[in-house]
């Protein structure tokens with residue numbers, strides 16, 4: 244099977260481009276709205292260059308480290324810290340903490356990535372791993388994973404009432420904001436993950452079970468593909484094409 248690259252126009256962002264984006268385009272108002280309904284303090288996290296090997300030289304030793312940002316005055320301050328690190332990825336912690344820092348719940352989420360679907364051209368994730376292409380994907384896979392996201396959304400609608408879907412730069416995340424979902428136990432989360440997989444969805448069960456509690460921050464930039472992490476309505480999702488959609492393209496792409 245031939246080697247392949249990312250869909251046309253999807254590429255790593257340079258440090259200068261990350262700087263341009265976070266300095267002048269990053270929409271803090273939208274970020275604030277995303278967290279409107281959450282109580283307690285949100286922890287953020289950045290990874291500077293684990294996959295891209297692109298990072299500020301002075302942070303070479305921490306280039307692959309997950310750096311937690313939990314000391315900040317306000318979102319403007321978080322933005323300043325992001326501009327300092329110029330990361331390839333920005334996340335937030337789905338755990339909800341009380342004033343004393345005790346975990347009191349966790350946002351439920353589902354992560355659908357294109358490398359997990361079996362592509363008729365490029366094969367399964369195993370096939371891709373054997374070619375050292377675990378993070379690669381094609382437009383066909385993107386379209387397949389989008390269809391899965393629509394179906395998973397519809398499936399979850401029968402069980403939850405407050406769902407948000409987010410284009411992650413590669414695939415899609417579905418977040419559940421229902422209050423009772425925050426209270427699910429680890430065992431219940433694992434059961435939901437297993438059930439959804441049995442129904443044929445290619446989710447990352449680490450995310451749903453809660454073992455991986457970090458998730459990409461909406462409105463940040465995915466520096467592996469130069470795309471904005473973008474919340475979508477279900478209607479928008481159905482016709483969404485991340486290769487051509489202007490809404491998810493940072494200005495530096497022109």
Ligand SMILES: [Zn+2]
Pocket residue numbers: 362363364365366380381382383384
């Ligand atoms: Zn493919």
